[in-house]
Amino acid sequence: MNRGDHLKIKRALNNNAAIATNHNDVVVLVMGPGITFGKKAGETVDITKVEKTLFLNDKETMNKFTDLVIDVPMDQIEVAERIINFAKMKIGKKLDEIIYVNLTDHIHMAVKRARDGVLLSNPLKWDVARFYPDEFAVGTKAVEVINQSQQVNLADDEAAFIAIHFINAESEDSSQQNQAYEVTKIIKECEDIVKNFFNTEFDEQSLNYYRFITHLKFFAQRVLQGKHYDDEDDDDLLTTLEHRYAKPFSCSQKIQEYISDKYDFTITSSELLYLTVHISRLVKDL
Incomplete structure (x- = not known):
């Protein structure tokens, strides 16, 4: 911040923080020990005492942050x-x-x-x-x-x-936002179904494991939002997979049942297809 900047107090939050306007009339949050001590709205802040200025684009977020500053050291x-x-x-x-x-x-x-x-x-x-x-x-x-x-x-x-x-x-x-905890829970639940089905642990450093978990992250987000892939007609392909990857396919069906019971979300044939492919890659070396 330039020393030539000009900060005018709009509202003192406490002795160490204020909402102020700068020389461009932008509302910023300014902080520094004792910067508002003995000062009223409309007066200028001593620039040399300002240790921190913060500007957030979103007005609502800025207001919430301002409320926090009143109580937080x-x-x-x-x-x-x-x-x-x-x-x-x-x-x-x-x-x-x-x-x-x-x-x-x-x-x-x-x-x-x-x-x-x-x-x-x-x-x-x-x-x-x-x-x-x-x-x-x-x-x-x-x-x-x-x-x-x-x-x-x-x-x-x-x-x-x-x-x-x-x-x-x-x-x-x-x-x-605020779904990360639920997403983690669903990933863990799906991963446990696969582990138990194949009675195995996974190499968590492997690329296939990384792909599987990445797929489950997006899958879990869709479950929580009730969104589906645009479903193509994958039935022929599913029939092929069912024969070629019988066990991974059965395992995907277990996930399908579980998600349906617990989250009231219907896994479509596209979802089933992707899950089967990921699971078959994950367990191909077992």
Whole structure:
């Protein structure tokens, strides 16, 4: 930020933060120790005291973040920003701005819980780690940064919760945000059906396993949204697969029954076809 910038207070949030307008009349959030102390709306901020300015494109997200800033200590806001910057490099996907709100809020609550001696366990933590390794790596780094900065002792469970916030923020469609936990559950359920059917473990480093899990991620999203592939007439092809890949086909049918019972979602012949192909690749060396 240039020293020539001119910041006028619109609303002081607390002694250390304000909503202000800059020289282009853009509304920004400014933070710094004591920047609004003794100042009223309409007065200018001492630029030398400003440590951080934030601008979010989405107005609603900006408002939510502003509400958070009132209660959240500045060092926690900074930690969240550091983690988000790390995630942008590590994950390399576009993240929805809502991550600023969700992660800052999550860190604030997690630190509070930790100081009160309440540690939440995450039953899916190792599944999140397996299915979303990059996001879990961000979660692990986040836990390290938070523990150091806030003098608390968060564990792997928290790394998985944080990973889920990032997975959700990768969704371009807002209706898919907040589905990461459910998606992980469905992937795990389908994977367990295949493991039990073939009574085997998988080589999780293999390309076929990676393809299978990637397919299940999108499949799970479709299940949760009640969306289907545009179904072609795949019946002839299915008959061929049924003979050629009898066991993978039966296994896919087990998944079909399970998903139908539990999620009230009908797997179409196209879905069945793709599942069968992926499963047959996965188990071809058994």
